[in-house]
Amino acid sequence: xxxxxxxxxxxxAFELPxxxxxxxxxxxxxxxxxxxxxxxxxxxxxERGQLFARQTHDVRENMRSLSEDLPYAAHTRGRNSYxxxxxxxxxxxxxxxxxxxxxxxxxxxxxxxxxxxxxxxxYHIIIDAEHVMTHAEAAIIDSYFGLLPEExxxxxxxxxxxxxxxxxxxxxxxxxxxxxxxxxx
Numbered sequence: 001x002x003x004x005x006x007x008x009x010x011x012x013a014f015e016l017p018x019x020x021x022x023x024x025x026x027x028x029x030x031x032x033x034x035x036x037x038x039x040x041x042x043x044x045x046x047e048r049g050q051l052f053a054r055q056t057h058d059v060r061e062n063m064r065s066l067s068e069d070l071p072y073a074a075h076t077r078g079r080n081s082y083x084x085x086x087x088x089x090x091x092x093x094x095x096x097x098x099x100x101x102x103x104x105x106x107x108x109x110x111x112x113x114x115x116x117x118x119x120x121x122x123y124h125i126i127i128d129a130e131h132v133m134t135h136a137e138a139a140i141i142d143s144y145f146g147l148l149p150e151e152x153x154x155x156x157x158x159x160x161x162x163x164x165x166x167x168x169x170x171x172x173x174x175x176x177x178x179x180x181x182x183x184x185x
Contacts, residue, residue, distance in 0.1 A: 002121070002184040005114040007044070010053040014042065019063035021123040024116050024132045025076040026177060027087040027154045028094075032102045035089060039075050042119070044111040045089030051107060053115055059084060076138050084119055088112045096147070096157050096165040109158060113177060117184030127182050129174060136170040145170065 002008060029037055033046035041057045057073040066072055066081045075085025088108040093100040116132060125131050135154035139145035145167060147153060155177065156170035 002114060002117050005111070005184070007051065007053045007111055007114060008118075011115060011118045014055045015059070016119075016122050017060050017063075019060060020082050021059065021063065021084055021119075021125065022131065023079070023083040024119055024125055025079060025083055025085050025138060026112060026116065026132070026134045027075060027085060028091040028104055029087045029089045030091050030094065030154075031089060032092050033089050037087070039073055040085040040087040041073050041075075042084070042086045042115055043089050044087075044108055044115060046108075051111060053111060057085075076135055077144070078142060079138055084123075086112060086115055086119070091154075095160075096153065097160055097162050099160045103160070104155075104158065109177070109180070113180040114184050116177075116181045120181065121185060127178050127185070129171075129178065132178055132181065134170065134174045134177065137174045140167050140170060 036043050036056045038057045041059055042055055044053050061072040062080055062083055072080055073085050074080055088104060090102050090104045090108055092102040120127055135152045136145060136156035139152040144151050153165055156165055156173055158173055
């Protein structure tokens with residue numbers, strides 16, 4: 001199934017060295033569709049209306065315990081050791097009720113899930129809530145889930161809804177994304 005995704009050829013061009021990766025963390029960038037960030041290892045976005053997938057950080061830098069003062073992709077607070085961060089470039093000026101001028105799209109979510117399946121296959125990562133989670137789910141566990149500047153709700157909600165966001169909704173969104181990732185394996 002994965003090989004049929006439109007971006008599969010792009011995924012195959014990624015530099016995926018041997019080494020230990022234990023977890024995948026899913027994000028949105030809180031920016032425009034075409035602004036990449038080295039906080040993540042891999043991103044999907046739009047450039048001139050075309051969907052793309054890109055590697056933005058060296059995976060090797062996170063293939064270790066990150067207590068040392070060396071560069072790495074700092075995507076999920078306290079969870080970057082042996083972990084890959086993947087992001088959908090989207091959600092500029094978003095709120096849970098209004099996803100802003102660069103909203104998360106079904107096409108971006110699909111590309112993000114296909115990319116995660118590709119990475120999970122390469123690094124033998126089990127697709128469960130312990131090994132593959134959204135930034136919102138990590139923030140719930142680590143007590144910084146929410147809407148304040150230092151809090152995170154990445155992928156807690158996949159569509160804008162005019163009601164307050166909840167931790168149970170975030171967990172349900174994580175389960176839905178993991179099911180979609182599994183569908184590519």
